[in-house]
Amino acid sequence: MILIVDDKYENLFSLKTLLQLYAYDTDTAASGEEALKKILKNEYSVIILDVQMPDMDGYEVAEAISGLNKTRDIPIIFLSAVNIDKRFIAKGYDSGGVDYITKPFDNDLLLMKVKTFHRLYTQRQELKQVEEALRREIEIRKKSQQEVEQINSLLEFKVEERTRDLLQLNKDLENRNAELAQYAYLASHDLQEPLRKIITFIKIIEEKYLKNIPEAKTEMSKVITSSERMRNLINALLSYSKLSAVSLFTPVNVNEVVKDALADLELTIKEKQALIDVTHLPEIEAIPGQMRQMFQNLLSNALKFSKTGVRPQINICHEAVNELSLEAAPDKNGKFIRIHITDNGIGLDESYIDKIFVIFQRLHGKAQYEGTGIGLAIVKKIVEKHNGIIGVKSREGEGSTFTIVLPVKQSNSTN
Incomplete structure (x- = not known):
């Protein structure tokens, strides 16, 4: 929307009519004070500002607009039928204007400049929106990165903690396995001697006392066979337990x-x-x-x-x-x-x-x-x-x- 500021109604009407013919949304203000109030409430892409106004002239209005963060980027085009001297034009630029047109003006020239500054302002606003979106995206990514780093840090801590636990468990398991292997070895080894005596004495009994008793000799052979099987099993267990040793x-x-x-x-x-x-x-x-x-x-x-x-x-x-x-x-x-x-x-x-x-x-x-x-x-x-x-x-x-x-x-x- 374009704001036209002039203390004369006929000027406001003619400019507004001209711009509306080319499909521009317009707004008007009959004084500098009214213009500032509207600028604070509404958003404008271009301000056409008359220089000669009572109470607050165009230069003062432009300086006030340029001093506000919200409005400093709005392009201001000065219009003047009286202050056409170069020093007044220079003052217009110094107070924040982007152009200075003297009356009577060429309608096509004014429209061309309005179109140009309107487009530049629109592009600048779009660029600001893109920059703001990028800024938000960067902030979101930074926040996400921080969260990922926090999660990674927590995971690393958990992994280290779990690794320490597993190492301790493995160490405990190795100690227990070593103890079990030692126990199995000792137990099997201690079983060897009594079993050896059992087999020896059974064979003595078989040869000395059971020669003439076939039935008893048969049963005693079964005992010897079972004892031999037990001895083989103990030897196998001894071999298996020894495999745990370094x-x-x-x-x-x-x-x-x-x-x-x-x-x-x-x-x-x-x-x-x-x-x-x-x-x-x-x-x-x-x-x-x-x-x-x-x-x-x-x-x-x-x-x-x-x-x-x-x-x-x-x-x-x-x-x-x-x-x-x-x-x-x-x-x-x-x-x-x-x-x-x-x-x-x-x-x-x-x-x-x-x-x-x-x-x-x-x-x-x-x-x-x-x-x-x-x-x-x-x-x-x-x-x-x-x-x-x-x-x-x-x-x-x-x-x-x-x-x-x-x-x-x-x-x-x-x-």
Whole structure:
């Protein structure tokens, strides 16, 4: 809207009519005081201000308008029929005007200037709105950033707190596991001596007093068999508990380890006429005794669960891979060794695979196959202690393949 300020009604009427012909909204004021009151209440894009007015002239009105934050940006066009000297024009600019038109004026020139200043004012207001919107957006983003930083700080504190709690829990758990392992070792070790005496004296009784009593001798043989089974179970528990102890990783020739394990199983291999095929295996960082126990348990299982009347065949081969994976593609420069132990034994239903590595878990009856149910649990624990993984593929009646993936180099020297 455009404000016209003039103390003469005919001037107000003519200017208002001219501007309305070109679709400009207009307002009028007949004095400087009235103009200031309206300016404080309404928003104007241009002010056309007469210089010669009683009480308060145009210069004073312009100075008052320019001195207010709300109105200082409104363009003021001075109109004067009397004060046309250059010094009056200069005073108009000094008091805050943007243009000075003398009467009589050209209507087209006035309209052009009104249009220009109206457009500039409108653009300036739009720019202010954009700047205000940007300012609010920046404030919102700053506030959001502060909130995010506060949340992150709180999360970091919670994570640190939770990490400390978990570290303490892990430490407590390690201490308890060590205590349990020590207790299991001591308990199993202390059971060995009385059990040894029981077996010894039962055999003495059997040989000395039961030779001529077949029925009693048969029953006593059952006692000896149960006692031997108990001794095997205690030995297995001792082996399992020892795996929790800290051990040193050293370079291990896996070929020598497999050779030693096969030597321990020599009688069973000859008895079953088993064929064992072993490819050349690389050197890795490992715990020698545990590696030997791992291979011995796996080979013993392959021999134990062979098919009746079928010559056992066991193949041990390997390939290098570059990730800890049972399925990764071979890579001759890989940082891991993947070992496959394949047999042609009785196999098993793959739906039971998860159970075979659980301690005391047996899939076959004691009458069919002897064992403690700890062997494969020990194998899995040894593999995990070496930061590796183990898996098995099998089909009933066709055999099994156990696959072990181990790092060639251990990141820690002890475990």
